[in-house]
Amino acid sequence: MSELPPPSAALPPPVPVAEATALPLTSGARPAPVRGMIAVNEVSKFFGSVVAVSDVTFAIDDGVTALLGPNGAGKSTLFRMLCGLTPPSRGAVDVLGFDPRHDRDVRGRVSLVPQQDALFDHLSAASFLEFAARTHDVPNPERAAHEALTAVDLADVGPKPVGQFSKGMRQRVKVAAALVNDPEVLILDEPLTGLDPVQRRHMIELFHRLGDEGRCVLVSSHVLDEVAKLGSRVLVIAQGRLVASGDYRDLRELMDDRAHRIRVGASDPRRLATALVERGLVSGLSIDDRNVMVDTLDVDAFGRQVAAISVELGVRLTEVSPLDDDLESVFRYLVEGR
């Protein structure tokens, strides 16, 4: 095998969130391969000089696992490798003990909900599902199609072609198509996109039900709140690397324990900053002409007191904005520790 270019970004090792799915990423001796219904061992994927996935190792079994990462983090590429749609450049992907790229028979036991909004638009939902069932050699395709449509609340949708469906309905058809073959491994790439809150809740309940039945359900998302509802197990991927894995509650705690950055616009930022430091509300700050940039460990206490302090000082507040409440800041923290 020819030598491939090394990953471009030298990132720190992942933040260990919890003991679940412990990552064998210690330095020194080569770690033993991980095992599970899905096992990914030291997998990298390069597209020319672009590193899409870099040295990722994890194993997951039955139940729901969420894969969290911003757009472009490598989630879809990882999913494509798990389904055999593209081979890894390095490392090994193992699904139910098979190589998904080369072992044809495992394809009947795995289902993918692709991220792209692609369906055979001329078909009705029932026809599309029956087609999906027949391409899996399911014994009773009509029944399997009906049951899968029922599972996503589309049993009564009628003969309308899926090309005329809303985005949310199309998304549910894709999920239903992934259920017709009774898969042991279900890989869902951003399946909640386009769903209304009620459907989103139903879908999350469905995923949990499938996980409870002993299936391995891997769901990707770039929305932190979705991941909170999806499951307790989480894998976090950023810049193609697995940066954290474990229990979601530990991840949340980790996020809550870090310093939060807030921009406070004030008529006299210097005076306000002095008062904030004196009262021990900040762990760090910087000042410019109109703003105080504050780092605080207790965002609630800060929020409660900053208005009172400004009134007390006679300083007019023009803005109080959290700067790191978005997902990007979560990844930045996990990847870069800041």
Add this chain to the structure above:
Amino acid sequence: MTEPSTLSQDRPARHVPPGTAIALSYRVVLRQLTSRGRIIGLTLLALVAPLSGWALGTSDASLDDSVRLVASVGLGLVLPIVSLVFAGAAIGDLREDKTLVYLWLRPMDRWPIVVGAALAATTLAAPITLVSIVAAALLTGAGSGIVGGTLLATVVGLVVYVSVFTLFGVWLKRFIVWGLAYILIWEGFIAQAGPGVARVAMRAYTRSILVERTGADLDLADYSLAMGVVVPIVVAGAALALASWRLSHQDID
């Protein structure tokens, strides 16, 4: 959802039999290819052949003139272009609109997908090309020999062009551009340079069939009837085999 209790490592592997896979691929590709605009556009293009055949038939044209017209307009233009549009899109469109994953990610071999897609393209291209080109031959009024030769050459040409352009659709992103380049530049221009180059132009074989069956005098038609039939069929088989291999090994979006 069917019985979840079936989850186990011992679950028997499902495998779609090749015949079923061909039928599934055929049906879905046929429906995907059937767009009113595409069929009307290509039918209008194909009408050029009978129209020019009729025009020639009204004049005092020789057999050589009639054969030349069928060979250039029918076999050289209508047949490859109609085949390209349908066959290139057969898998090319699925690849581009990202629906190929619904066939690729299934417990079935790759070759039935390719064969089903090629059959679907043939189903749509055959009536348009056969009717228009044979009608052109008839309308020239040059006798029954040209009609039989045209029919055989069109069938052979259809098989090879559909197969080769199905391969283009599997392999190339801009399959229409590459296909047109092959038809217009390679077959229409470079192949004229001599018999060595003409050997890799399918047009040389269909023209040979026409010449063998009519006795007309036509350049770029140096092969026997057997060669004219066998070589394109072998090329068609090789193209479909290569397309199947490529489909197995390429990245799918």
